[in-house]
Amino acid sequence: xxxxxxxxxxxxxxxxxxxxxxxxxxxxxxxxxxxxxxxxxxxxxxxxxxxxxxxxxxxxxxxxxxxxxxxxxxxxxxxxxxxxxxxxxxxxxxxxxxxxxxxxxxxxxxxxxxxxxxxxxxxxxxxxxxxxxxxxxxxxxxxxxxxxxxxxxxxxxxxxxxxxxxxxxxxxxxxxxxxxxxxxxxxxxxxxxxxxxxxxxxxxxxxxxxxxxxxxxxxxxxxxxxxxxxxxxxxxxxxxxxxxxxxxxxxxxxxxxxxxxxxxxxxxxxxxxxxxxxxxxxxxxxxxxxxxxxxxxxxxxxxxxxxxxxxxxxxxxxxxxxxxxxxxxxxxxxxxxxxxxxxxxxxxxxxxxxxxxxxxxxxxxxxxxxxxxxxxxxxxxxxxxxxxxxxxxxxxxxxxxxxxxxxxxxxxxxxxxxxxxxxxxxxxxxxxxxxxxxxxxxxxxxxxxxxx
Numbered sequence: 001x002x003x004x005x006x007x008x009x010x011x012x013x014x015x016x017x018x019x020x021x022x023x024x025x026x027x028x029x030x031x032x033x034x035x036x037x038x039x040x041x042x043x044x045x046x047x048x049x050x051x052x053x054x055x056x057x058x059x060x061x062x063x064x065x066x067x068x069x070x071x072x073x074x075x076x077x078x079x080x081x082x083x084x085x086x087x088x089x090x091x092x093x094x095x096x097x098x099x100x101x102x103x104x105x106x107x108x109x110x111x112x113x114x115x116x117x118x119x120x121x122x123x124x125x126x127x128x129x130x131x132x133x134x135x136x137x138x139x140x141x142x143x144x145x146x147x148x149x150x151x152x153x154x155x156x157x158x159x160x161x162x163x164x165x166x167x168x169x170x171x172x173x174x175x176x177x178x179x180x181x182x183x184x185x186x187x188x189x190x191x192x193x194x195x196x197x198x199x200x201x202x203x204x205x206x207x208x209x210x211x212x213x214x215x216x217x218x219x220x221x222x223x224x225x226x227x228x229x230x231x232x233x234x235x236x237x238x239x240x241x242x243x244x245x246x247x248x249x250x251x252x253x254x255x256x257x258x259x260x261x262x263x264x265x266x267x268x269x270x271x272x273x274x275x276x277x278x279x280x281x282x283x284x285x286x287x288x289x290x291x292x293x294x295x296x297x298x299x300x301x302x303x304x305x306x307x308x309x310x311x312x313x314x315x316x317x318x319x320x321x322x323x324x325x326x327x328x329x330x331x332x333x334x335x336x337x338x339x340x341x342x343x344x345x346x347x348x349x350x351x352x353x354x355x356x357x358x359x360x361x362x363x364x365x366x367x368x369x370x371x372x373x374x375x376x377x378x379x380x381x382x383x384x385x386x387x388x389x390x391x392x393x394x395x396x397x398x399x400x401x402x403x404x405x406x407x408x409x410x411x412x413x414x415x416x417x418x419x420x421x422x423x424x425x426x427x428x429x430x431x432x433x434x435x436x437x438x439x440x441x442x443x444x445x446x447x448x449x450x451x452x
Contacts, residue, residue, distance in 0.1 A: 070397020
């Protein structure tokens with residue numbers, strides 16, 4: 001029987017996404033990541049390869065340890081102490097990225113990004129595994145999508161704040177508000193991009209507090225030493241149990257592949273655009289705002305569709321849209337789209353996104369924005385509906401595993417193809433394969449729940 005949980009507790013739990021998302025939005029995707037590729041590295045090709053390498057290493061670590069940590073969480077019962085521990089690591093790693101000025105050795109910011117990503121993803125395992133205990137099964141899809149949309153709203157607020165107060169247009173030297181850089185940040189040294197990391201750290205530290213204070217946690221069931229022993233054993237038995245839970249097995253297999261494509265698209269899509277069109281922080285920020293507005297709208301629509309048609313429908317439709325949009329962005333370049341089938345003017349009309357190709361790229365980007373939230377929110381909702389409260393930690397550990405087990409393959413494939421062909425476009429083409437294969441496998445996943 002699911003305990004009664006107050007609306008305040010559920011809303012506080014939802015604020016975790018609001019707190020966590022700016023790291024992925026502002027640091028990984030739209031501001032610091034493109035800065036790393038375009039300015040911190042010696043050239044965009046070398047930068048994309050190095051950035052992909054860091055993302056791959058983080059994904060490998062997450063894949064290995066997430067199932068074990070999830071099983072340990074089931075054994076100990078409590079989630080919050082783990083979230084606090086990894087929050088401290090994430091905050092310190094993000095703060096250190098402020099020092100990543102041009103000419104700074106790439107090894108150190110790459111290391112900090114790895115630590116921040118690992119800590120962020122481990123925290124998400126423990127937070128997501130609270131869902132079956134907090135939310136009624138018939139409401140999980142709706143709440144999950146709303147929480148994910150709230151996360152994008154948090155990312156939008158932080159990103160918009162960066163553009164208003166910190167990031168200046170390369171031509172005018174003014175921020176979106178028409179003022180000089182706040183704190184006299186120097187864009188030549190990348191300070192307008194570097195500041196996003198400590199800002200994301202401060203934001204995270206503040207807004208996880210409601211969840212820590214008002215969302216109930218369970219008391220510890222056993223000591224940490226015993227929990228580790230039990231966790232290792234439970235991880236193995238949980239993996240074996242998938243042989244009898246075919247629907248979950250197919251879901252995990254599909255997600256292991258399609259999430260690689262989604263992760264790669266989120267981590268590398270902004271950097272790809274920055275390298276192709278020479279977008280600066282201002283252009284990247286506005287592009288990010290457009291995608292986030294689309295993402296919030298997409299999650300609101302998906303919250304209703306999930307409740308009415310089920311999570312598998314939302315995931316499948318979202319994957320198909322992501323697949324089409326990815327083909328669209330890699331087929332677009334200066335003067336053309338759809339691999340040259342559509343020729344457009346190369347005239348620069350002035351201002352932001354001044355060429356026709358950039359506008360077409362943004363249109364495909366908006367399709368990505370509409371669907372990359374729902375595919376993830378409805379995926380976690382589907383799993384929460386399939387598992388019981390007592391096994392939620394270990395299965396969300398496997399969920400993280402399948403989201404990261406082969407996640408090094410996507411960025412490594414991008415890195416290899418980018419380096420081999422000397423083309424960022426050929427590198428990004430690898431993501432199409434992951435999305436296509438994952439979508440095809442997912443088509444066989446059924447809506448029906450396996451847990452009463």
